[in-house]
Amino acid sequence: MPTTMADRTLVALACLAGGLGVAASAAAAHIPGADSLKTAAQFLLFHAPAILALAGLAAVGATHAVATRIAAFALVLGLALFSGDLAIRALAQRPLFPMAAPSGGILLMLGWASAAVAAFLPVRR
Template identity: 45%
Template sequence: MKDFRTFRILVILAGIMGADGVILAAVAAHQSDAARLMPASSMLLFHAAAVLAATALTERGIVNAKGGLAAAFGFVIASGLFAGDLTLHHFAGHSLFPFAAPTGGTLLIVSWLALAIAAAWPRRT
């Protein structure tokens, strides 16, 4: 059985990530000394698309449901950590917590690997 509520939540989160990515890009373009905001923007925009792709692949049954959803939520959490840390550092002068950005980056790598494994792992019928 497909959990359309979970898919809808992921699409909403991807939309928010995309909007935030565009906002950060605009701020970076109009503010001096905003070097941290462009990587934050890129991470959000790129992984918003990855969330949509992982959700669509999961919904269509191309990837294992548990792995596909884990990857999609991993992209959301990890991008939020990475971009949130850079953005907070820019505007407030401090990090979310020590190693927040590297933790987000590591979780992104793990999420990509989870998606690859979800594609390789056979579906249960």
């Protein structure tokens, strides 16, 4: 089954999340009291492999491809909002925008729920 541009984009974004997670972890180690940056790094590092897995599952047809990709993109957007807000707060002492972190957290939860639903949807062959 050929890989779609959506799958390749998800893989690239997951790799970006992993790299940013490593960078944020390193920065947090050198900034006293950067607990929110540590949290942002953890979320990036925990979700990067999940996004890779979802892209892989969609690409090989193991789950409903469209639903799985929607779940993965929800995780990406949720990470950008949640971790982005926490990182900006730690590094620039200002929010990304009001309610960015809670909105991102809700998107992350919806992404995980969507992934669970996608696992049970019939796969089209």
